[in-house]
Amino acid sequence: MSERTFRIWRGNPQDGGDFVEYTIDVQTGMVVLDCIHEIQKQHAPDLACRWNCKAGKCGSCSMEINGKPALSCMTRMNTFEEGETITVQPLKTFPVIRDLTNDVSWNYQQNKRIRPFAPRPRDPDGEHRMMQEDVDRVQEFRKCIECFLCQDMCHILRDRETQQNFAGPRFMVRLASLDMHPLDTDDRIQEVRDESGSGLCNITRCCTEACPEHINITDNAIIPLKERVVDRFYDPLMWLMRKLKPGNSREKTTVE
């Protein structure tokens, strides 16, 4: 058991806000979210924060801890130095509602822009069949818990004024999971470039560093999508091949 100091941002967009310090006793095994609950109990019952599962699976307890986006329910207290003051802030990228809570609804709008799964017709016996090797790749993407830590971390959404032109890493993951799906028939490459802004990502990999599900966002979702965009729009040889032999370059590619 030891005494720990927290600097927590308190406030709202109307009245502004500032950091407030709280000191509590921390027991072995506690995570940051436990400490926030302890602070609510002892000092600040009106401190706003979001949480749900406390098991790293619902994705609601995202905040910034010592400047890094993290799930507060999965950040153990023993990962900090003895005597280190722990700074806790709401996410930077999305509008603050109050204290540690953000309005992340922009993400749901992005999600709606993506055309849904469009499977090929069922086999004659009424089944959809796919091989394990073919779905392995998309299964990685299904681990996403929509915590939006990657969205918060991405410098395009976080710090750039062209942010509205980029759907963000979470939705590149979703697009990859659809575009690489063995049953999907929709052609999404134009959308990947023009609607979702794949060209804006400069593959600096912060999203991958943030992901609590360890999805290899940049290497397995974004870069493969960028390569598919190159096939379609930037590779002169591919263009020539499509002209000479239409419909053969990639199963899903509809030729312009």
Add this chain to the structure above:
Amino acid sequence: MTTTTSATESRFGPRQGQKPQGGHVSAPLTTQRSDPWQIGPLLTLLGFGSFVVYVTFRAFQGLDYYSAPYLSPFYSPLVYANPEYYSGSPTFHALLGNLPAEALTMWQQMIAWLPLALPLSPAFFILIFPASFRGTCYYYRKAYYRSVVGSPAGCTVCPIAQGTYQGETRLLLIQNLHRYAMYFAVAFIFILGYDGWLSLWMPVDAQGASWVAGGGDPATYQFGFGVGSVVMMLNVVFLGGYTFGCHSWRHMIGGRLNRFASSSGETGLSYAVWKMTSWLNERHMLFAWVSLFWVMFTDFYIWAVCNGWITDLNSWSQTAAIGQ
């Protein structure tokens, strides 16, 4: 079914034009992180910097790139040998033999205004290929966007340039040609592999003595191996690990497909290659650095042997010693 977006939905970004709240900062290079995030980009800069300085020096030097039977990777494939600067150029090793005298005169006229005499180094024709491969590599792009341009220098560190951000659209669309650099890089693996093979064959003269600088064309070649052969072969292994973990390679050999398995569940060659590539791809950064260091070391080793700073332990000198 298609969901269309209303104009308002797509127009507004995440913070809808507000300044950051929540105690966040926005000035260039500021962050709330308390860990020493600067170390990563600084080490990268140092690593790159020393490599660029070393390679530039060695390429411009145009000397000491061949010590029989080892050829420096910076000079491979050796297009021509330049007798002007190295009397012992391995003419027999060069694809086009000696550099024609006219070309040399032309070059000297071109650089006459320079205060120092630059050799027309065969390395210039070679280094352009690996340079364009590494320069457009997805890993190196990350590395220099972070450590050179600060876009961003570290995660949650505010970017240096605060103007309109275009990412890899516009000017940087050129990065999309990475796969073309990759095709050449794959060819280089075979070329360097061939050099590795040649490093087992010591050129000797009619009397059976090792080829020395200025010794003309060798009479024959004698099989053996030395520390230099091992250094050169490891170079091929590391460069291969780097090249065959390339994202564009991974895409071309299988990643572009959505179905690897046939309807009976059989997966073919492209799946196997794709799996192996994915293993290397996960270690792409590691191979990028190891191969960068090793190619530099290979060149240095040969440079050092040329100058007698290091004596190459090898089977040829052993047999020569026993024979005496």
